Amino acid sequence: MNAHPSPARNAASPNLLKSLDYSILQQCIHCGMCLPACPTYAETKQERNSPRGRIALMRAIADDELPLTKAFGEEMAYCLGCLACTTACPAGVNYAELLETARAEVERQGVLASPKRDFFRWLFLRILFTRPRLLRFAGRLLRFWQVGGGQTVFRKLGLPAWLPAGLRPLEPQAPAVQARFSHQLINPVEWPAGVIRHRVVVLTGCVQDLAFSHINRATVDVLLANACEVHTPPVQPCCGSLHAHNGDNASARLLARRLLDQIDPFAFDAILSNAGGCGSHLRAYGHLLHDEPAYAARAAEWSRKLRDIHEYLVEIGFRPPQGPAPGEPLAVTYHESCHLCHGQKISAQPRAILRTIPGMELRECAEAQWCCGSAGLYNFTQPETSARLQERKVGHVLATGASLVATANPGCHLQLENGLRSRVTSAGPSVQVSHPVELLAAAYRAENAANRTQG
Amino acid sequence: METLLSSLITRLGTHNVLTAPEDILPYGFDGTAVLKQRPVAVVFARDAQEVSFVLKLARSHRVPVVTRGSGTGLSGGSVPVAGGLVLCLVKMDRILELDAKNLTLRAEAGVITQQVYDAADAAGLFYPPDPGSMKISTIGGNVAENSGGLRGLKYGVTRDYVIGMEVVLADGSLCWLGGKCVKDVAGYNLRDLFIGSEGTLGVVTQVLLKLLPKPAARQTLLATFAQMDAAAEAVSSIIAARIIPCTLEFLDRKTIHCVEDFAKVGLPRDAGAILLIETDGHPAAVADEAVRIEALCHAHGASSVRRATTAAEAAALATARRSAFSALARLRPTTILEDVTVPRSELAGMIRAVEGIALKHNLNIATFGHFGDGNLHPTILTDERDTAEMHRVELAFADIVDETLKRGGTLTGEHGVGLAKKAFLRRQLGDASYDLLRLVKRALDPDGLLNPGKIFDQAAR
Numbered sequence: 056m057n058a059h060p061s062p063a064r065n066a067a068s069p070n071l072l073k074s075l076d077y078s079i080l081q082q083c084i085h086c087g088m089c090l091p092a093c094p095t096y097a098e099t100k101q102e103r104n105s106p107r108g109r110i111a112l113m114r115a116i117a118d119d120e121l122p123l124t125k126a127f128g129e130e131m132a133y134c135l136g137c138l139a140c141t142t143a144c145p146a147g148v149n150y151a152e153l154l155e156t157a158r159a160e161v162e163r164q165g166v167l168a169s170p171k172r173d174f175f176r177w178l179f180l181r182i183l184f185t186r187p188r189l190l191r192f193a194g195r196l197l198r199f200w201q202v203g204g205g206q207t208v209f210r211k212l213g214l215p216a217w218l219p220a221g222l223r224p225l226e227p228q229a230p231a232v233q234a235r236f237s238h239q240l241i242n243p244v245e246w247p248a249g250v251i252r253h254r255v256v257v258l259t260g261c262v263q264d265l266a267f268s269h270i271n272r273a274t275v276d277v278l279l280a281n282a283c284e285v286h287t288p289p290v291q292p293c294c295g296s297l298h299a300h301n302g303d304n305a306s307a308r309l310l311a312r313r314l315l316d317q318i319d320p321f322a323f324d325a326i327l328s329n330a331g332g333c334g335s336h337l338r339a340y341g342h343l344l345h346d347e348p349a350y351a352a353r354a355a356e357w358s359r360k361l362r363d364i365h366e367y368l369v370e371i372g373f374r375p376p377q378g379p380a381p382g383e384p385l386a387v388t389y390h391e392s393c394h395l396c397h398g399q400k401i402s403a404q405p406r407a408i409l410r411t412i413p414g415m416e417l418r419e420c421a422e423a424q425w426c427c428g429s430a431g432l433y434n435f436t437q438p439e440t441s442a443r444l445q446e447r448k449v450g451h452v453l454a455t456g457a458s459l460v461a462t463a464n465p466g467c468h469l470q471l472e473n474g475l476r477s478r479v480t481s482a483g484p485s486v487q488v489s490h491p492v493e494l495l496a497a498a499y500r501a502e503n504a505a506n507r508t509q510g
Numbered sequence: 511m512e513t514l515l516s517s518l519i520t521r522l523g524t525h526n527v528l529t530a531p532e533d534i535l536p537y538g539f540d541g542t543a544v545l546k547q548r549p550v551a552v553v554f555a556r557d558a559q560e561v562s563f564v565l566k567l568a569r570s571h572r573v574p575v576v577t578r579g580s581g582t583g584l585s586g587g588s589v590p591v592a593g594g595l596v597l598c599l600v601k602m603d604r605i606l607e608l609d610a611k612n613l614t615l616r617a618e619a620g621v622i623t624q625q626v627y628d629a630a631d632a633a634g635l636f637y638p639p640d641p642g643s644m645k646i647s648t649i650g651g652n653v654a655e656n657s658g659g660l661r662g663l664k665y666g667v668t669r670d671y672v673i674g675m676e677v678v679l680a681d682g683s684l685c686w687l688g689g690k691c692v693k694d695v696a697g698y699n700l701r702d703l704f705i706g707s708e709g710t711l712g713v714v715t716q717v718l719l720k721l722l723p724k725p726a727a728r729q730t731l732l733a734t735f736a737q738m739d740a741a742a743e744a745v746s747s748i749i750a751a752r753i754i755p756c757t758l759e760f761l762d763r764k765t766i767h768c769v770e771d772f773a774k775v776g777l778p779r780d781a782g783a784i785l786l787i788e789t790d791g792h793p794a795a796v797a798d799e800a801v802r803i804e805a806l807c808h809a810h811g812a813s814s815v816r817r818a819t820t821a822a823e824a825a826a827l828a829t830a831r832r833s834a835f836s837a838l839a840r841l842r843p844t845t846i847l848e849d850v851t852v853p854r855s856e857l858a859g860m861i862r863a864v865e866g867i868a869l870k871h872n873l874n875i876a877t878f879g880h881f882g883d884g885n886l887h888p889t890i891l892t893d894e895r896d897t898a899e900m901h902r903v904e905l906a907f908a909d910i911v912d913e914t915l916k917r918g919g920t921l922t923g924e925h926g927v928g929l930a931k932k933a934f935l936r937r938q939l940g941d942a943s944y945d946l947l948r949l950v951k952r953a954l955d956p957d958g959l960l961n962p963g964k965i966f967d968q969a970a971r
């Protein structure tokens with residue numbers, strides 16, 4: 056079946072690592088300051104699994120000192136892409152671009168190709184995550200599966216045995232699909248009650264839309280509460296982050312162009328993302344399309360206007376909710392999505408939001424910036440390492456004694472929920488996972504309710 | 511070689527013997543620019559017995575061994591030797607004992623420096639040596655390089671805290687040098703011989719460190735000057751006033767910019783130089799010293815003196831300073847860091863001389879370092895692919911060495927000789943002491959298999 060060749064394979068084009076500006080490879084002075092930040096180096100203590108080692112391998116390939124082997128491909132796949140190394144690196148090495156380029160080259164040369172892998176890449180990257188309506192349809196099926204009795208029917212027929220071995224343990228980890236998706240919860244344009252100060256557009260994401268459409272609703276609510284006119288196009292193409300992070304540059308560009316066709320960045324004050332992983336990639340559109348004349352200017356404007364929701368709320372001076380006096384204070388801890396804190400350097404703002412919520416006490420957990428192991432498709436491609444990172448994260452979360460953990464990325468959200476579910480004990484109530492914006496929206500609602508009863 | 515490798519695998523396991531190109535290539539360099547060499551294999555030892563096994567086996571096969579910690583060295587010390595093994599100790603990472611009665615800490619050589627500091631700190635104690643790389647450097651590497659740090663002025667360097675160690679000698683035998691006694695004159699002080707020996711005399715497998723009580727108070731100050739000269743005078747006046755701060759670091763304008771780009775701690779970008787000063791000790795003494803230091807800085811033209819108001823702010827400033835070398839890499843593709851040290855009184859003149867050398871050879875040189883102990887880091891910002899410029903770099907380095915030796919200084923204050931500076935060593939030491947080094951090396955490593963070619967080339971016998 057040749058209908059689904061590995062998405063980016065193309066023997067004719069030049070080696071991407073070689074065509075990369077050499078100064079990006081040379082930027083690394085192999086000082087090792089990034090090693091203590093790297094979760095995979097912490098796992099193995101082997102240089103190959105460290106940022107410094109990976110960059111050395113990439114450079115050796117560009118310099119013809121090493122052929123691009125299967126082992127190299129596996130190493131690029133073993134990297135979480137968490138970008139903790141970029142926060143740690145004083146030399147400003149652009150590891151994100153290095154990794155994307157190396158992964159694209161791995162795909163181009165096809166060293167990891169296998170029928171099964173090709174099939175899943177084709178299914179995820181080329182079919183599901185390029186067609187928003189199809190993805191929603193698949194979501195519907197998944198929901199039927201999860202709550203509509205499908206699962207029981209399927210199990211009775213003994214069908215799980217048909218799933219590929221690698222997928223079976225993941226089946227219970229799949230996101231719980233919402234009954235209604237974003238477009239059913241949010242009108243294309245919504246206006247605030249009072250004056251309009253800002254005009255913004257909200258990006259609804261893919262996984263966020265299927266599994267956490269209520270977070271998208273909450274995002275719109277907090278914006279409305281802060282004088283924003285909110286536009287939310289009902290059918291949005293995937294942003295392409297999954298593709299770029301997995302070496303499918305062509306699809307990433309295609310999807311960026313589609314999104315730019317749909318949303319005119321010149322028409323808004325800000326373009327908002329509430330998912331760390333998407334935002335990190337969305338910010339890079341300017342760079343991604345800089346060499347496409349028809350899109351370069353629009354993409355540059357897009358990058359200028361793109362904001363993470365927390366960043367934007369702090370920027371416009373959001374209104375702290377005036378809560379009713381709470382009873383017991385609620386302890387919340389915050390897990391930082393890698394692509395929010397390392398990819399976008401947004402770390403203080405979500406905490407600032409959590410701190411304004413009446414009756415909420417923010418308790419820091421150890422290693423808040425350490426990857427939880429979700430990392431895009433990582434729990435699918437590297438289940439063992441992913442599970443160990445999940446354990447480590449859940450341990451730190453539980454150690455705070457908080458009853459809530461807030462995080463701002465759907466992948467992390469799922470990873471935490473799944474990890475916490477397996478650690479529920481009879482001893483105490485389980486820990487809930489939430490998005491900071493959801494908590495803020497709830498606080499505004501509580502405030503309104505209180506005002507109504509008073510008035 | 512095949513039998514050597516299979517014996518290693520049998521004893522250490524496949525996970526601890528790496529030979530695949532993708533596995534060993536990343537061990538071909540340390541933190542030093544330009545130098546690289548691929549080893550035959552990389553092996554990980556998990557205890558002293560395994561180290562001993564590796565050394566015995568290597569000896570019987572006449573294969574050189576380069577010991578490696580985290581590979582952050584800045585003189586090429588852990589760069590592999592052609593046809594040799596790399597013996598990596600990062601898996602020997604246990605802290606074995608914290609003796610609160612004798613104020614000592616015993617750790618395996620692969621423990622990260624920061625973890626030594628943290629363990630002492632958690633017990634209310636203090637391990638002062640804090641090289642810029644402390645978050646990742648190993649304590650064994652620190653001992654092998656006799657590393658300094660930001661607190662060297664008042665607290666000294668690694669040597670001042672190593673009171674005992676376990677070493678494996680070239681023939682695989684294990685010995686303990688030193689111990690917990692504060693005073694001990696039984697026999698030669700061989701422990702000191704191994705400190706700073708750059709892996710050429712033996713492999714350090716355990717260290718016994720002396721700890722201090724944690725200072726009750728600390729105060730960090732950041733003084734801004736329009737000119738480096740003014741900063742230098744302020745430093746001289748502080749020392750002349752009989753104040754020994756724990757830290758007295760300086761950054762020049764280029765370094766300030768790069769560090770600020772990375773760390774964003776509010777360094778003044780318009781400054782010609784800044785001094786990062788920390789005083790610690792009894793709260794009253796700290797308060798008094800801080801006031802006097804501030805006054806002296808102002809008297810010598812400081813445009814502002816900022817006091818860190820929280821421990822977090824002080825830590826952020828120190829972390830920013832520690833990133834100076836790596837942050838400078840933002841400017842040009844290749845970053846060559848020097849480590850010359852002169853008597854304190856010569857420092858201001860030496861800094862001016864480096865500026866002159868940069869002009870003369872048309873090079874971009876940034877300078878920062880440890881003002882208090884005369885150790886400066888002129889950092890040449892260049893591009894290794896530009897052969898003409900690299901030639902000028904060599905000439906400039908030779909000039910810097912000339913200037914240093916003329917002023918009674920040394921080639922290296924803390925990074926070691928390794929490969930990078932060995933060409934100049936005889937000139938600094940003179941024939942007699944240079945030959946003495948070789949004599950010692952020959953006595954301890956007669957086959958010349960431990961990190962051969964580092965510090966000096968062994969003369970043919």
Ligand SMILES: Cc1cc2nc3c(=O)[nH]c(=O)nc-3n(C[C@H](O)[C@H](O)[C@H](O)COP(=O)(O)OP(=O)(O)OC[C@H]3O[C@@H](n4cnc5c(N)ncnc54)[C@H](O)[C@@H]3O)c2cc1C
Pocket residue numbers: 086087088540541576577578579580581582583584586587588599619640641642643646647648649650651652653654655656657658659660708709710712713714715832833835836924925961964
């Ligand atoms: C950003 C940066 C900042 C730095 N700042 C400082 C600083 O402020 N002060 C300073 O002094 N240095 C500094 N250094 C240099 C370097 O970090 C130190 O020399 C450090 O001690 C090296 O430790 P390592 O574990 O990386 O050793 P490696 O680089 O792996 O090895 C260094 C040398 O020690 C030998 N060696 C290592 N372990 C052992 C052992 N167990 N037994 C015998 N020999 C051994 C090696 O053979 C080699 O010769 C800095 C380096 C960087 C990259």
Ligand code: SF4
Pocket residue numbers: 082083084085086087088089090106107110140143144145146147148836839
């Ligand atoms: S990526 Fe940055 S921190 Fe890591 S070794 Fe390279 S220069 Fe140093």
Ligand code: SF4
Pocket residue numbers: 092093094095096104105106109133134135136137138139140141150
């Ligand atoms: S992206 Fe994460 S896993 Fe990959 S090298 Fe950087 S720190 Fe390590």
